[in-house]
Amino acid sequence: MTSNWSPSSWREKPIAQDVVYEDQQDLEKVLGKLRHLPPLVTPIEIDRLRAQLADVAQGKAFLLQGGDCAELFSACSQDPIEHKLSLILLMSLIILHGSRLPVVRIARIAGQYAKPRSKPTEVVDYPVEGQEGKMEKKEVISFRGDNVNGFEVTDRRPDPERLLSAYFHSSATLNYIRALLSSGFADLNTPRQWSFSHVRSPSLQKAFEEVIDSLMDSLDFMRVAAGGVGAGKSDGTISRGGTETVDFYTSHEGLSLEYEEALTRAVQPLSAGNGFSSFARPARPSGSSSSRANSTVRGASQSAGETVDAKVEQKYYNLSSHFIWIGDRTRQLDGAHVEYFRGIQNPIGIKVGPTMKGDELVRMLDIVNPDNIPGKVTLISRYGADKVEKFLPAHIEAVKNSRHVVVWQCDAMHGNTKSSETDPSLKTRHFVDIISEISSSMKIHKELGTILGGVHLELTGEINEDGFSVTECIGGSMDLMDKDLSLNYLSHCDPRLNYEQSLGMLHSNVLRPHL
Ligand code: PEP
């Protein structure tokens, strides 16, 4: 059991990227409500993901993680959710088809609302009060994500009510994902419904048609060969456990620790069986003895007043999401984020950029995964195409020389961000840099005898009213150029690969793991 840890022990440490709320009472009211609300995911789902990531670490599965840089509350709507889900499903199917490896799918969705920023404030054009249309320069707090403040320059004051709104938007998003998955949306027998018809490149279209045809053939074969599998189902589909639905997990950066703490719940393991018996009460704020490990807990299944006296080893799960990660700006070993992350059961990610030292990386693993639990830690490397050769080998060697087993994942986005040449206010990324960082990482891992277990991408299936994909990254099958970026630039944070570019990554063969 993790020593001297409680869901609130992070409060004693320095908090990088902290958000300052004007009214602590308002914040407390919101957090009290959040502590009362039901979990969004369950410990069983979280444990299942951790087990699947243990397979990824051994090269028995591939990890595909992707979604928006900053998810917006407005993305909690039918089309954006369906587009994102279908894009990730289709990508995973193509990876599976090419590599014959199971794919673990994690989306940056249903909670990816908080953003770290390089500068806490920015100077903007601000409307002059009482003078219609007149603007003045004003320094305002940077946009920190929809769960903190608004993107509109007049709405930058951090508002705690947004944390509550984040919970409800996450829960509505997750509810629709769960509904789609349980209604056959991910049925491998019907991948054509994932609407890749708006892929404009004829060669890409053809390539995907071929993948789908070949997959249909394999499924037909399985249906015949399996004989009984799915028999009894009049529609001939293969039953659950076959291809009807898939596991699909949620993730976000665990940045806003007040929120994460409020959704952290003590779970009392069953003495027999394979699940959890009940949720104990969420831990009280800092200093409360009930939040300590091995304290006496009362499960929700017991009636009020009835207390289990035996000392039970309780475990803490962050039940807002299956997977959360520590950003490159908040991974200080003695900081609040590392303190919070070391106590939860969820599989976690750690962003690893050029400033990470090899010994620091190993100390980090010692802190967050002292028992070296398989599947617990995913190292998300993000150096940039021109820096990966310089930094990745030393990080791999440091981990190899330690006792730790990790999932290595390449975030090919965050080291490759540049300003647009035509409009320096727009951030962009070049498709070729993204491909290059992934293929270099794959090569380096192969040379050093380790495995690149997965990729981490910022992508979107979003289209505008005219059916056009976003234009935020340069290159890819549509050959988007710098001057095209302003055509349909929708991101409020980092540039994302659009639908065609995301699928194009697969066409480039860069995601043929371990071949
Ligand atoms: C992100 O994943 O959106 C992000 C901010 O990444 P990093 O912490 O690696 O900069």
Ligand code: MN
């Ligand atoms: Mn980002």
